[in-house]
Amino acid sequence: MTATKGLEGIVATTSSISSIIDGVLTYRGYNIDDLAVHASFEEVIYLLWYGRFPVQSELDQLLRDLSESAAIPSELVEQMRLYPTGTNTMAALRSAVSALALYDETANEMSSEANFRKAIKLQAQLPTIVATLSRLRAGLEPIAPKSGVSIAHNFLYMLNGEEPSELAVKALNQALVLHADHELNASTFAARVTVATLSDIYSGVTSAIGALKGPLHGGANEAVMVMLEEIGSFDRVEDYVQTKLDNKEKIMGFGHRVYKGGDPRAKHLQKMSQDLSQLQGNTELYDMSVRIEEMVTGQKGLKPNVDFYSASVYTILGIQRELFTPIFAISRVSGWTAHILEQYENNRLIRPRAEYTGLTNQKYIPIQNR
CATH class of the missing domain: 1.10.230.10 (Cytochrome P450-Terp, domain 2)
Structure with missing residues (x-):
């Protein structure tokens, strides 16, 4: 066996979610240039999860589901108040998302329906968590999410406490579309490795956030x-x-x-x-x-x-730099959850091998003779 450093060029799985072929990024076969100009982030979420664009009634239902799931448990907000001053924002996000599972009675249910519901919760609640973390760090009270607005609009509203401009919403929507998925990147691979053990979706997303935290990825x-x-x-x-x-x-x-x-x-x-x-x-x-x-x-x-x-x-847009990577997570959770759902559908434990480079033929020596 010969190791390939960083698994560069290794094809580790099959996926129908996104592709990078000859320098062209697509989501479900749609060129990122087309999506960045025309699609809403919510349409992209639906596309990544279901493999096609929604009709209007389906998009409306997704928007309702996201709105209804956007509030986070009050107990979690109280936990976040206790995070030490100066805590790395991605570390705080990682902890908060992990804690979300404690307040979801279906966290360990593994049916397809239960996992789709949890994907909706995670997508809806990450923006609320990030905005809440930001406001608590600034000594401000959290702002409850609004109903009937896009994720980009809602996040900027919860962050600043005022209605965002149309251009600000457009800019953030486009950034969310562009970051939504990226084939088998480090955080997505981490998520798939975790859930391949049949661990829960919250564990998969927590693993992904840990990988995204690094400066060679989302940082x-x-x-x-x-x-x-x-x-x-x-x-x-x-x-x-x-x-x-x-x-x-x-x-x-x-x-x-x-x-x-x-x-x-x-x-x-x-x-x-x-x-x-x-x-x-x-x-x-x-x-x-x-x-x-x-x-x-x-x-x-x-x-x-x-x-x-x-x-x-x-x-x-007036966003502090410690929120840049958490915003990446707000977008990429759409892709993470799509890959997690795909992994569950055709699962096999991900367990590669390592090329051993250590000593060989060693013999135990009693401690008194060392």
Whole structure:
């Protein structure tokens, strides 16, 4: 047996949910470019779960189900109040989602119907948890979710306590669509490994959040914003980036293991960053990002991935950077749950082997002779 580091290029399972073929990302066969421009996030959720787009009555029912499930247990809110000050937001989200299972009497029911209901709960409640965590950290009281509005609208409302603008909702909706699924990425694989043991859906999503927390996965967008804050202004971009390049230091938000010709999602967030910047009347963050891209792509041939421009989009929307990765989770839980449901339908325990590189032929020596 010969190991493949990072399982790169290894085909570990079959799936009909999303694909990346010749640099083109599709959900259920629909090109991400088409979905990013035209689809609502709720339509994409339905598509990922059921394999097709809903008709209007089905979409209306999904919206009702999500609205009815969006409130979180009051006991969980009280738990979150006790989280230590300064707790990493993804660590807090991981703990809160794990705790959700304690308040769901059907948590361990494994019927298809029960698991679909739990998928709805998880999709509906993650935005509420993230908004609640943010407000509690700021010393503010949580805001109850609204009924009859989209997930993007509801999240911004619960976060800020005021009705969001149409463009803000459009921007967040597009970001949620773009992040919804991505074939067998690290967090999705973690979720499938967990539920392949026939553990419950909450455990699968908790595992996925743990994987997403890392800076080489979901945490990259937060790292991009840290870099932009360190640079501070457009006139400092070239010196900062050139120093990084000369020292062969990693610049976050560039390159992707799967996309060699560039991440197809990045251009949509770049356009949204530009539009939001111009509407705000301050294009410095966008201009800084464009100049960084020109230098990194020009000198290293690396192109921006989905994380790079999402950082400026979220910042222009007034979202604090510690929420960037949790927002990724709000979107990706749609894909995680789709993959979990698919894993349950045709399950086999995921148990790969390892190439052993340690010592051999060792003999036990009594302790007095060592």
